[in-house]
Amino acid sequence: MAPVFNYFGIPARGEATRVALAVAGVDFEDKRMSFEEFGASEFKTLPVYQMDGTDYTQSTALLRYAGKLGGTYPECPLVALKVDEIVMIAEDVFINLFSTMGEKDEAKKLEKCQALMAGKVKELLEDITRKVVSNKSSAFCVGDSLTIADITIHAVFATVQTGFLAGIPTTMVEDICPCLKAVDNAVMQHPKVKAYYASKA
Numbered sequence: 314m315a316p317v318f319n320y321f322g323i324p325a326r327g328e329a330t331r332v333a334l335a336v337a338g339v340d341f342e343d344k345r346m347s348f349e350e351f352g353a354s355e356f357k358t359l360p361v362y363q364m365d366g367t368d369y370t371q372s373t374a375l376l377r378y379a380g381k382l383g384g385t386y387p388e389c390p391l392v393a394l395k396v397d398e399i400v401m402i403a404e405d406v407f408i409n410l411f412s413t414m415g416e417k418d419e420a421k422k423l424e425k426c427q428a429l430m431a432g433k434v435k436e437l438l439e440d441i442t443r444k445v446v447s448n449k450s451s452a453f454c455v456g457d458s459l460t461i462a463d464i465t466i467h468a469v470f471a472t473v474q475t476g477f478l479a480g481i482p483t484t485m486v487e488d489i490c491p492c493l494k495a496v497d498n499a500v501m502q503h504p505k506v507k508a509y510y511a512s513k514a
Contacts, residue, residue, distance in 0.1 A: 315340050315341055315342050316339070316341045316342070316362060316363060316364035316365075317341065317342040317344050317362070317363040317364075318330065318331060318334065318341050318342065318343055318344065318360060318361075318362050318363075318375075319344045319346065319356065319359060319360060319361040319362070319363065320344075320345065320346070320359050320360040320361075321345065321346055321347070321348065321351065321359060322345035322346065322347060323472065323475060323477055324468055324471035324472040324475060325407065325411075325468070325472050326359075326360065326372040326404075326407060326468075327359070327360045327372065328467070328468040328471050328472065329372075329376050329400075329461060329464045329465045329467070329468040330360060330362075330372065330375045330376045330379050331343060331509075332464050332467065332468070332500070332506055332509060333376055333379035333380050333382075333383060333385055333461055333464050334379045334382070334383075335505055335506065335508070335509035336379075336383040336385055336459065336464075336503065336505045336506065336509075337379055337380075337382035337383025337384075337385075338383065338505070339379070339382060339383075346359070358370055360372055360375060362375050362378075372404075373400065373401070373404065376400065376461050376464075376465070377461065379461075380460070380461040380464075385459055385460050385461050385464065386460065386461055387455070387456070387460060392455060392456060395444070395454075395455045395462075396454070396455050396460045396461060396462040398444065399441055399444055399445075399454050399455070399462035399465065399466070400461060400462055400465045402437055402440055402441050403437075403441065403462075403465045403466060403468070403469055404465075405437050406434055406437045406438065406469055407469070407472070409429050409433050409434050409437070410429070410434065410472075410473075410478055410481060411478075412425075412429075413425050413426050413429070413478065413479075413480060413481070414478070419479070422479060422480050423479075423480045425480075426478075426479075426480030426481050427480070430481070430485060430489065434485075434489070435489050438486065438489050438490045438493065439489070439490060441454075441466070441490070441493065442490040442492055442493060445466075445492065445493065445496060446492060451499075452495045452496060452498070452499040453496065453499055454466065454496060459499070459500065459503055463496050463499060463500050464500055466493060466496045466497060466500070467496070467497050467500040467501070467506075469486060470486050470487075470493075470494075470497045473485050473486055
């Protein structure tokens with residue numbers, strides 16, 4: 314039986330693992346839940362990767378696992394450290410962006426979004442950019458081939474582009490750090506990534 318990757322029907326913390334699994338050639342069921350379906354499910358958290366009768370959780374752990382399967386997580390400890398840095402900074406971007414979702418007052422939500430885009434989120438994206446531009450060998454974040462760092466940057470782009478984060482422009486990432494678009498483009502040009510999204514069209 315094929316493993317099942319359970320997550321919401323949005324990119325967010327699930328997209329990078331979906332893409333990394335696809336690059337690894339894993340035949341998995343991509344189960345996408347609504348928030349209502351999640352509330353009625355057995356799960357206490359998402360994503361959940363179900364394999365051989367066992368449930369596995371934690372988005373970054375699952376992403377690294379998928380990366381190891383597909384060669385997008387480096388074996389060299391130092392290179393892996395550079396990749397992990399970017400992945401975890403991107404996770405901080407997600408944490409800050411999602412912090413606006415609980416605000417019911419639209420004016421306060423917009424104010425908070427604007428403060429994040431001018432403050433913490435901007436700082437985090439600029440930190441990623443400094444690391445990316447220091448790699449002179451390719452358009453990828455680290456080295457000259459696709460890693461989970463690139464895939465995570467793509468996931469940030471994909472999440473913002475959906476427009477489900479009220480108050481956050483769909484062009485936020487490239488507006489703040491235009492050079493990161495080259496990373497997103499490099500991911501989208503990967504043959505297995507192209508094939509994955511073609512299968513979802």
